Amino acid sequence: MSYSFNKKHVVAIDDFTVDEIKAIMEKAEELVPAAQGDVINTDLEGKLLATLFFEPSTRTRLSFEAAMKRMGGSCIGFARADTSSAKKGETLADTIRVAAGYADMIVLRHPQEGAAKLASKFSDVPVINAGDGAGHHPTQTLLDLFTIRKEKDEISNNHIGIAGDLKYGRTVHSLTKALSMFETEMTFISPPSLKMPKEITNILKKQGIEFKEVEDIKDALDELDVLYMTRIQRERFPSDKDYEEVAKSYHIDKDMLESAKDDLKVMHPLPRVDEIKVDVDGTDKARYFEQAANGVPIRMALLKLLQEG
Amino acid sequence: MSYSFNKKHVVAIDDFTVDEIKAIMEKAEELVPAAQGDVINTDLEGKLLATLFFEPSTRTRLSFEAAMKRMGGSCIGFARADTSSAKKGETLADTIRVAAGYADMIVLRHPQEGAAKLASKFSDVPVINAGDGAGHHPTQTLLDLFTIRKEKDEISNNHIGIAGDLKYGRTVHSLTKALSMFETEMTFISPPSLKMPKEITNILKKQGIEFKEVEDIKDALDELDVLYMTRIQRERFPSDKDYEEVAKSYHIDKDMLESAKDDLKVMHPLPRVDEIKVDVDGTDKARYFEQAANGVPIRMALLKLLQEG
Amino acid sequence: MSYSFNKKHVVAIDDFTVDEIKAIMEKAEELVPAAQGDVINTDLEGKLLATLFFEPSTRTRLSFEAAMKRMGGSCIGFARADTSSAKKGETLADTIRVAAGYADMIVLRHPQEGAAKLASKFSDVPVINAGDGAGHHPTQTLLDLFTIRKEKDEISNNHIGIAGDLKYGRTVHSLTKALSMFETEMTFISPPSLKMPKEITNILKKQGIEFKEVEDIKDALDELDVLYMTRIQRERFPSDKDYEEVAKSYHIDKDMLESAKDDLKVMHPLPRVDEIKVDVDGTDKARYFEQAANGVPIRMALLKLLQEG
Numbered sequence: 072m073s074y075s076f077n078k079k080h081v082v083a084i085d086d087f088t089v090d091e092i093k094a095i096m097e098k099a100e101e102l103v104p105a106a107q108g109d110v111i112n113t114d115l116e117g118k119l120l121a122t123l124f125f126e127p128s129t130r131t132r133l134s135f136e137a138a139m140k141r142m143g144g145s146c147i148g149f150a151r152a153d154t155s156s157a158k159k160g161e162t163l164a165d166t167i168r169v170a171a172g173y174a175d176m177i178v179l180r181h182p183q184e185g186a187a188k189l190a191s192k193f194s195d196v197p198v199i200n201a202g203d204g205a206g207h208h209p210t211q212t213l214l215d216l217f218t219i220r221k222e223k224d225e226i227s228n229n230h231i232g233i234a235g236d237l238k239y240g241r242t243v244h245s246l247t248k249a250l251s252m253f254e255t256e257m258t259f260i261s262p263p264s265l266k267m268p269k270e271i272t273n274i275l276k277k278q279g280i281e282f283k284e285v286e287d288i289k290d291a292l293d294e295l296d297v298l299y300m301t302r303i304q305r306e307r308f309p310s311d312k313d314y315e316e317v318a319k320s321y322h323i324d325k326d327m328l329e330s331a332k333d334d335l336k337v338m339h340p341l342p343r344v345d346e347i348k349v350d351v352d353g354t355d356k357a358r359y360f361e362q363a364a365n366g367v368p369i370r371m372a373l374l375k376l377l378q379e380g
Numbered sequence: 381m382s383y384s385f386n387k388k389h390v391v392a393i394d395d396f397t398v399d400e401i402k403a404i405m406e407k408a409e410e411l412v413p414a415a416q417g418d419v420i421n422t423d424l425e426g427k428l429l430a431t432l433f434f435e436p437s438t439r440t441r442l443s444f445e446a447a448m449k450r451m452g453g454s455c456i457g458f459a460r461a462d463t464s465s466a467k468k469g470e471t472l473a474d475t476i477r478v479a480a481g482y483a484d485m486i487v488l489r490h491p492q493e494g495a496a497k498l499a500s501k502f503s504d505v506p507v508i509n510a511g512d513g514a515g516h517h518p519t520q521t522l523l524d525l526f527t528i529r530k531e532k533d534e535i536s537n538n539h540i541g542i543a544g545d546l547k548y549g550r551t552v553h554s555l556t557k558a559l560s561m562f563e564t565e566m567t568f569i570s571p572p573s574l575k576m577p578k579e580i581t582n583i584l585k586k587q588g589i590e591f592k593e594v595e596d597i598k599d600a601l602d603e604l605d606v607l608y609m610t611r612i613q614r615e616r617f618p619s620d621k622d623y624e625e626v627a628k629s630y631h632i633d634k635d636m637l638e639s640a641k642d643d644l645k646v647m648h649p650l651p652r653v654d655e656i657k658v659d660v661d662g663t664d665k666a667r668y669f670e671q672a673a674n675g676v677p678i679r680m681a682l683l684k685l686l687q688e689g
Numbered sequence: 690m691s692y693s694f695n696k697k698h699v700v701a702i703d704d705f706t707v708d709e710i711k712a713i714m715e716k717a718e719e720l721v722p723a724a725q726g727d728v729i730n731t732d733l734e735g736k737l738l739a740t741l742f743f744e745p746s747t748r749t750r751l752s753f754e755a756a757m758k759r760m761g762g763s764c765i766g767f768a769r770a771d772t773s774s775a776k777k778g779e780t781l782a783d784t785i786r787v788a789a790g791y792a793d794m795i796v797l798r799h800p801q802e803g804a805a806k807l808a809s810k811f812s813d814v815p816v817i818n819a820g821d822g823a824g825h826h827p828t829q830t831l832l833d834l835f836t837i838r839k840e841k842d843e844i845s846n847n848h849i850g851i852a853g854d855l856k857y858g859r860t861v862h863s864l865t866k867a868l869s870m871f872e873t874e875m876t877f878i879s880p881p882s883l884k885m886p887k888e889i890t891n892i893l894k895k896q897g898i899e900f901k902e903v904e905d906i907k908d909a910l911d912e913l914d915v916l917y918m919t920r921i922q923r924e925r926f927p928s929d930k931d932y933e934e935v936a937k938s939y940h941i942d943k944d945m946l947e948s949a950k951d952d953l954k955v956m957h958p959l960p961r962v963d964e965i966k967v968d969v970d971g972t973d974k975a976r977y978f979e980q981a982a983n984g985v986p987i988r989m990a991l992l993k994l995l996q997e998g
Binding site: 443670 | 782
């Protein structure tokens with residue numbers, strides 16, 4: 072690949088240019104057979120990834136570790152803060168400097184916003200943000216984009232609906248910003264109290280991206296090429312009753328999907344609770360498990376490009 | 381090997397035919413040098429095993445991971461439920477589908493009976509039951525059989541005593557069913573309140589396997605070729621005093637073993653508490669640590685056969 | 690290397706001769722490029738290390754695992770007691786015998802003094818002590834020595850200051866005993882209540898090693914080639930006020946280091962709390978992060994020599 076990937080750290084999706092995102096997706100496409108165990112890849116033999124998870128996140132941790140191991144690399148790390156030396160009062164900066172002395176790359180998950188940015192300042196080796204509280208989770212966005220590209224051949228020229236808690240959802244903010252780099256149309260589906268923040272919609276306006284805001288999935292469903300579902304948290308509402316009343320407008324089942332385009336694809340960052348009923352799972356619209364699996368090749372691509380960088 | 385191993389999932393020992401069990405044991409025998417680190421085996425290079433332990437089980441987890449790694453493969457997973465996304469309310473079915481998207485095989489340990497069966501329905505890749513509550517633990521039975529074969533050259537033509545809690549013990553039920561496929565003689569040694577259930581002894585009767593039931597190890601010891609010890613749990617008795625009175629009939633020490641055949645072999649699934657005194661450890665009758673070590677080649681064989689399957 | 694390394698287990702630094710320590714350091718020097726991921730080393734391909742951590746210790750566990758993996762080996766194990774079978778009442782002796790049946794070497798961290806010694810009696814494979822309560826932690830001492838050698842070309846002919854809690858500090862006792870095998874000068878810096886114990890200073894006297902004892906870092910700083918800092922625990926003092934008064938004599942910052950030799954190197958076993966201010970980190974006197982990183986090649990060397998042994 073002639074494209075030169077000169078990122079050192081990966082803190083937020085905003086750090087990438089469109090060309091960089093495309094380069095990662097192309098590399099990921101090449102790596103799919105190795106991600107599925109169909110070919111043996113040893114590109115990262117002898118290399119070591121530190122996976123430092125100060126809060127549990129099975130899916131993210133396992134897919135990063137899978138990515139490293141599918142390329143012949145190895146991992147060291149911890150899955151929860153209480154098996155780390157943070158318990159003994161060590162600062163994050165010190166933990167990072169020690170890990171950077173052991174490993175070739177660091178994946179960091181931390182409950183505090185800004186943790187990955189801080190870590191990147193103290194590390195000689197690449198730091199990848201795997202979620203920092205209410206902050207960023209850029210590899211989730213990369214796998215979301217990669218899934219749309221795989222399912223729809225391109226990201227541009229699709230009408231993408233995003234449903235759920237759009238106010239607090241870290242995942243949907245990153246995804247929306249990333250989609251704004253491509254020629255898409257967007258519909259945001261949420262209760263009025265959980266609308267997409269102005270700071271995000273202003274980015275869309277500036278880039279001339281068309282978007283609509285509606286309050287019920289049914290009001291948008293028939294126009295969509297992709298429906299990206301997220302969870303609405305019960306804790307956002309004053310009472311269970313308030314939640315129940317609102318939440319059902321952001322739930323889908325097989326029957327509802329009858330009114331959608333034939334080639335609608337439904338995505339979800341997982342874990343889901345009840346926003347996608349299990350009767351959707353068997354339909355050819357369901358792509359959330361494929362989406363999760365896409366986390367492996369996209370993270371392989373990122374690790375490989377950072378290591379070569 | 382001309383034998384074709386066409387199992388997809390491994391939920392219970394009953395899933396196997398005698399020929400399949402023999403095929404696994406023969407393959408395990410071949411793999412012993414690799415299991416001991418004496419030769420380098422790369423049969424599963426590039427392959428990934430997910431070890432999903434919703435409850436801790438060091439021995440089982442470590443020996444599965446050893447098995448994978450001794451063949452050049454890698455593992456991802458968790459060792460306890462609270463580092464898994466189950467904590468966030470994800471269903472087992474969803475966790476399994478995600479893991480099946482990352483890995484080539486899944487080993488599942490779960491506190492609920494039936495969990496492995498359920499998991500097998502949602503997984504594209506082989507699921508191996510590593511214990512599901514009061515349910516099954518088929519690889520324990522395979523390593524028990526393999527140990528008898530290694531120690532006695534064959535499984536058939538041995539008189540096998542099984543002692544301890546025969547009513548609730550998952551391990552002894554599976555072992556008894558498996559032994560019923562071979563030409564063995566059996567003696568069950570337990571308090572009356574913890575006898576082998578009728579549903580198990582009926583299988584023996586149907587297959588014409590001779591068995592006896594006694595209440596004290598001493599009443600059977602001199603006839604046995606193999607004595608399989610298990611723990612009697614204090615909780616099964618109304619008081620500590622009741623337990624103490626009964627339990628001592630199901631404990632062995634070095635002196636007692638004087639009256640046994642010279643080539644008696646003592647087995648135990650471990651961990652033991654006090655049912656085998658430590659003075660037995662140094663005798664050539666003790667085979668429980670070798671039995672544990674046999675867990676590695678037998679699991680290597682199973683992983684390899686499933687992967688080729 | 691013609692030197693024959695015939696240690697079986699590594700329980701305490703006292704187990705080694707000077708020649709053995711030198712052999713480990715020379716091997717470590719050779720392995721630095723592999724430790725840093727610059728070359729691929731497969732010396733331990735197919736080999737398995739069991740890392741049994743009955744209490745958490747990220748730094749030690751991660752650097753042992755890094756060491757094994759940087760040589761193509763693999764690891765199995767647990768990071769905390771509650772994912773081990775000790776929870777089910779298994780004795781350490783039994784856990785060790787089972788692990789010895791799975792793996793080629795065992796690294797043990799245990800809260801009880803004497804645990805590693807006990808383990809070594811029950812293991813067919815090498816046991817390395819990675820800390821046993823108030824007991825020993827020999828690989829910490831090896832990496833401390835290796836760091837001095839790397840920074841100063843040799844261990845002998847240096848004036849080494851050791852500051853902090855010298856009464857209870859396991860690390861400084863081991864280090865002092867090890868340094869007594871080389872031609873060094875030593876200054877011990879501590880409050881009177883936390884002085885180096887007589888049993889250690891008697892070893893120095895017997896070997897004719899010169900040493901001084903002072904109560905303030907400032908009283909020794911200008912003579913030192915190496916300053917080894919350790920933490921003074923608040924719990925050792927009757928009140929916070931007593932602690933504050935005393936502790937500041939055992940803290941360093943950038944300004945203080947102005948009065949030191951130009952080529953003074955500051956070390957610390959980490960984690961530090963406030964005994965080294967962060968303004969020291971950027972100076973070329975700070976070597977504590979390099980010291981931590983040296984844990985990987987020194988442990989690689991030890992694992993390799995034990996495996997060949």
